[in-house]
Amino acid sequence: MLRKQFFFSECAEMAGETDPYAYLNREGFTSEKFKVEISNLPKYLGMGQFKKFLAKEGFVPHKIKPMGRFAYVCFKDDMEKEKAIEKLNGVMFRGSKLEVKIAKPMKDPLVKKRKFDEVNSNVDDDKESVPISQKIENVTLPYQGMPLSEQHSLKKKYVEDVFNAYKNELKHANRSLFQSQDGNLCPIEDTVASPVDEHYRNKCDFTIGINPENSLATVGFRLASYKKGACSVGPIAHLSHLPLKTIEAVAALEEFVRKSEHAPYNPEDHTGIWKNVVIRTSDAGQMMAILVMHPQNFEEKALVELKKGIQDFVVESGIFTSFFVQFQGAKKSNDDVALEKLSGDDFISEKLCDLEFRISPLAFFQVNTKAAEVLYRLVGDIANVNLKSILLDICCGTGTIGLSLAKRCKKVYGIELIPSAIEDATYNAKANAIENCEFIAGRAEEKISRLLDGLREEDEIIAVVDPPRAGLHQKCTQALRRASKIRRLVYISCDAKCAMKSFVDLSRATSNTYSGDPFVPKRAIPVDLFPNTSHCETVILFER
Template sequence: MAEMAVDSTMPTDSASAPPEDAGTDSEVPEAKTQVAQRDKESKTDEDGSSSVYRYIKEDLFTSEIFKVEIQNLPKYTGFNDLKKFLNKQGLNPHKIKLIGKQTFAFVTFKNQEERDKALKRVHGMQWKGKLLSVRLAKPKADPILRKRRREEGAAAAGAEPDPKKPSGHAQGEAEEEPLSTRIANAVTPLWQVPYGEQLRRKQQEAEAVLQTLSREIGNSNRAMLPWLFVQKEKNRNMCCPLEAIRPSPLQTEYRNKCEFVIGTGADGEDKTVGFRLGKYKGGSCAVVSPADTVHIPAEAKRVVQAFQKYIRTTPFPAYSPETYDGHWRQLTVRTSRTSQIMAMVFFHPQKLPEEELESLKNSLRQYFTEGVGKDSGVTSLHFVRTGQRTSAGTEDLPCELVAGDQWIHEELLGLKFRISPHSFFQTNTGAAEVLYSTVGEWAGLDDQSTLLDICCGTGTIGISLAKRVKKVIGIELCQEAVDDAKANAEANGLVNVEYHCGRAEEIFPTVLNALVSPNVTAIVDPPRAGLHSKVILAIRRAEHLKKLVYVACNAKAAMNNFIDLCRAPSNRVRGSPFRPVRATAVDLFPQTMHCETVLLFERVDYSASSAQTPDNSRKTDDNGDPRVP
């Protein structure tokens, strides 16, 4: 499951980086003193300009002022592991950012009380044999202002160029390239690479993932070493065969969902709709039109052009992530094979009166239904209000239908699917058909099978396979997507499908425990971070679940999931392990380095003569690794 997300528009929305300095004392009074001193020192830069920490003193919420650094974490700690640990201490973190090999993390809280509680409770605690250290962390500096200050300071001092950065000549050459080339390099870095070579590189990436997984399985489950040795000998140090990558039927104009930011153009044009040349955290706000990008369909480009014309006729400026002023933030466009187009307009109301907002929505409606914008073909127009500290693409923002239909519809594998504004649907429909056909082939289903579709979105995978099985059970967090999935099952005449809305880690164990079918197969298509550890533990405990197809849009991020599926049984990880038996990559994102990786896992049958029986007498720690006396 993957989306091309718009760059975060606020300094605090971007991923945390190591602070420039941090307090060394975990005592709360000292922490308060450090914050007060930093605030005093950060009011202005040396030249009197606005501080790089200006945003923390605006009348706005930011968790950056309530941030701590937790050091000496157990190796390979996952996001969900750390969140669960903190929750057990009565803490409710706002954001967690793991650094390096997950041995330390930055954690922010919503208020000073929660932050101080973390300093008191976690510092000095032992977790999985590691003594934790907690200290106050400095807020992240505003990337734009920090970059500007450094450049001005370096120029004034006649400093030598940073050898880690492009030379002035090279940078100048890059900036002299046409904007169309620069934006293509930013959003589709492989656009000048022949497609065959793109596939070869992605195949190599998949091979590297499986070689890494081989090493990790060997470290976490020694009972599998004899099997693993054979697999590595046959498969070039990989833990299972890697089949040839499946190409995308379309290499250009394939994206059915595109998110465009609104800001000052790199050419100086105000209220430009398109893509950023770089990320905000890299110090860039310049926006370039998508007109010459190869992965965006012509239909979406027409909507962008029409919308840009409209907002330039209004008195409302684009929202500025640097000053927090302005209104227009983002345009999301969804297209389909059925020639339906959805447009979602993200607008910050600031302090505009309600009647002015109503007038604006009426103007939008008239423009796209009767005015110049009618030719863009928009059939579903939504208005989304955003806030200061809200990322423009956040899925919990309510959408208000302004004109047209509530949904758009798509056709995939001969089936029809309804899509709501916030529902997940693979962004490359043709390649999604290749992906789902592969999943269906590998799952080995029959009319007695029960299929668990975890992170099911609008139900595409489960619905495409429903006629082969006895029952499909889907689990999805987004209520809009669940509503769509139910409507899609009904529209396709299916009666053997049911859906549950909520967090997979909360619902999945209950669903599994209620199943009596001896023939259960799971298909998981999680977000980039992978499945919650609770889901993996529930899968391991469900011995009647013999087969699992894992669709990973970021296999490296899902590595902890793969390892936990395969690691040796322990007090924490109960049930026989799985092992990977088949893998392939499916290219859903031509012109970029991203692709989907599909792995088939099968439960190890220790009763079979071919399997290595584990040494159950060996004492293990909570991770399944042998204890050292």
Template sequence: MTDVALDKTDPAGSLPSTEKESDDIIEEKIQENPPATDAEGEGAAGGVYRYIKGDLFTSEIFKVEIQNLPKYIGFNDLKKFLNKHGINPHKIKLFSRQMFAFVTFKNQEERDKAMKAVHGMQWKSKVLSVRLAKPKADPILKKRRQEEEAEGGQPGAKRAAGTQEGEEDEEEPLNIQIANAVTPLWNVPYEEQLKRKEKEVEGVLQKLTREIGNNNKAMLPWLFVQKEKYNKMCCPLEAIQPSPVQMEYRNKCEFVIGVGADGEDKTVGFRLGKYKGGSCAVVSPSETTHVSSEAKRVVQGFQQFIRTTPYAVYSPETYEGHWRQLTVRTSRIKQTMAIVFFNPQKLPEEEIGQLKQNLRQYFTEGEGKESAITSLYFVRMGQRTSAGTDDLPCEHVTGEEWIHEELLGLKFRISPHSFFQTNTPAAEVLYSTVGEWAQLDQDSTVLDVCCGTGTIGISLAKRVKKVIGIELCQEAVEDAKANAKANGLTNVEFHCGKAEDVFPTVLNAVMSPNVTAIVDPPRAGLHSKVILAIRRAEHLKRLIYVACNAKAAMNNFIDLCRAVSNRVRGTPFRPVRAMAVDLFPQTMHCETILLFERVEYSSETQTTET
């Protein structure tokens, strides 16, 4: 499950601190803008297209607009259509209602090839047209220009509504602003927070009920009974489980490095807003409620160090500078890992080597020793074509290679890139519930999909015959194997790869009559191939879905329950139990557990829909 490309199931990690600037951030950090006039000038020094430079790759400079698309097509339809005709887009942004799409390419050759191939082509009775598209405008420069124009043309235009002439527009203190940005429920009583989250999940289940009815008419009689029982929901929603701790609960935080909102340079903390909102200001986490005191101590020590160096902070506006991000991982057994992200630009290797040596000395012998770091890593971030950091090699600088944690009486090691739930006490509540709902015995086989460091499968291993874990991150798989060994387990195995590639093969190889799947995917949910494989495997009768964003996983839920068709084979599932578990106090996010069971038809017949 992803803190933006980091914690795959942690929506609370999607904070202003974690925005990555690279090629893909053009998608994230710049808003769609109407074609610019020549006067704006893509290459003008002060223009809103200044982020486009010859020595920095961005696919925005190889962008086209495809018009007159057929109605009702989806992203995958367009991608398959283009691939079928030998076109390999870098990114696609589809506006299906307006029947057009922006498509970018990695180079001019690919772009020109696509324009030549697609323009005038017929697709579902529609004749497509293609034209060059302007890049998006940089939001900070765009906002700055608008403010300058407002100030020049209408004095006082920036004044807040309701402020009288001569009055100062008073802003809230920075600690309040950052609390509102990263922990928006910080001033809401915890019981009220839980009620809001439970209400949110209730709405998701009510929507799912409607969607099941729309996509599987055979379930309508059952749905009618369920809705009468459970307030228009398809299954009972059990009482939300609170987090055992509501303060300083995060064991992993990502801090951006930039210019402070108070004007202080080289500030480590959280962004007040996202780049696409026109803000890069950074505020210290010192007064935030969800960050641990151990992490705050590391931030303070690291900030002190970088302020003694000659290297500037990285600017997402100009793509210049070096210091980019600090990730801190902590554990309940008082181990702390720090991961420093640095853009080397064109610094010589010797200078980078000396910098790493200075970091090592500072945190082991110097003033930074008080930070109590037990593991230190250094990561080089360049101008890349991916917004994530999970694929970047981590250079071990000093200390142990891992930190360790205890959960449900078991021991786990954690690598820099490995996923581990960010609220350990609440994760124990979550995993205990999963274990209870799974109804396992010594003949059971558990498939742990998107298993991270193996926490769920390992916590259930002693109750079952076999556990098979699947995980994309190689580091996490190595951790999972080591964790199984450290806990004396021999009935556990782990496979590395994309779930959509590995899961069907693993599932088909399992001959056990008692198979339960537990899936804990990233925010976007499981790939449709995984859902289709689950549906086809008739011997798989029970599925527990752990969703960090139930709204985003809605398509998965619907596909599990929809009627049989040419695309979806196998008897459908239906939801029989649901619960919210609060892993992210002070925010609107929570984990949702849904138990799905295979429909048992007695006299009913399942019709095939094409």
């Protein structure tokens, strides 16, 4: 037991840890061993086109990293790598003669950073003496202690900076629109406040690792990502945005992990089993947990015993209304690995805008429920939703936006790629006796045109998009541009800087790639869904 708790310190003394390529000799798969560099690629080559070319040549790579006129391509074994070098080197592709050679593997980011830190070891002693709990707060809640008015000003400034960059892109993407606006896009309005600024976060993903101050297994937050060279995990009980019930659940799980015979998972050498835990809460007092573990080489009997121990803990704690486990290998992809329910209900429920929503374990739901109500009312207001409106809720998830605005609309259509989310949305509509909503599973770019074909030209059609952080898929943006019946569009972004390409593409000059009239930004409003952090949602009204 004691030895398990000190594995992190021991790992730091392993000879291999000074070598940034030591991971290549460890057990377990890494495609970095089978990487090639393909150079002299055609200009303006899309990822889809490149994948099709490789498939036509008989290759299905494990990973592709485009770098402009060249790309790194990782295969699943040495045979495929050698075959690619032999077959693709010198091949003509869209007028370019390809050059293929073995590529150097990527350095382990943690070892790379450790070596950098050793070289730059003259770090300010005051910084090194800061307790890890304070470091965690500095990373997680950087605006803690700052007056809310100042936080709101900073968030408005952030959106203004993004829009200045957007404006500069528009000079080239749509010069006539840029000139017609006198070089100015819409002004950024004041940040809309959250009704609550403490204990608001209803979902958190906690890492299970080692606290460097006491060398004990800890359920908490990392100081930084592994990619940035950090494995250390710090405590979270002092963080003001977490509900007290969540803090209680984390403490119980932490005690269970420390008493177990297994160590936390170490992403550097892939030992240990406990990886992370996702905790969701509701205002009704429900508590759902998804405990993610690495199965290592456990036999079925050992896995059964492990799950039995977790079940006993869940029952004894009396904290959780739903508890799931997920066994996941070294490569992280939660959505692709099946969940197994060990205890309790399949869902939790949350009230939003006087409606009750069923939330499944992997479903998207805004993390600040009270502020989400403010956000959705704002969306309805700036889009001028009324009883003549037909609302297209694109990337609808469990239907929260469309259902919240349904009583203000003539009809709501929700489109979502994930079938389980559509099941939740359909259930939520029935449970709330809402009859003017229809939810459709599939890709938005495929469903939008078919849906609009059945609507009249005189219908007032409003689109609302709430895509993932990176923004809309290009094909979805193209479909929205082609949809001439959509005259008004509201874009909800949780990271305006990451989504800026989508804004630019919506506003580009008409072309073969982006047909249809461009959308013009008319209003932009930051909404403070995440008090005491540097993040905010941005609501943008586009019209054409």
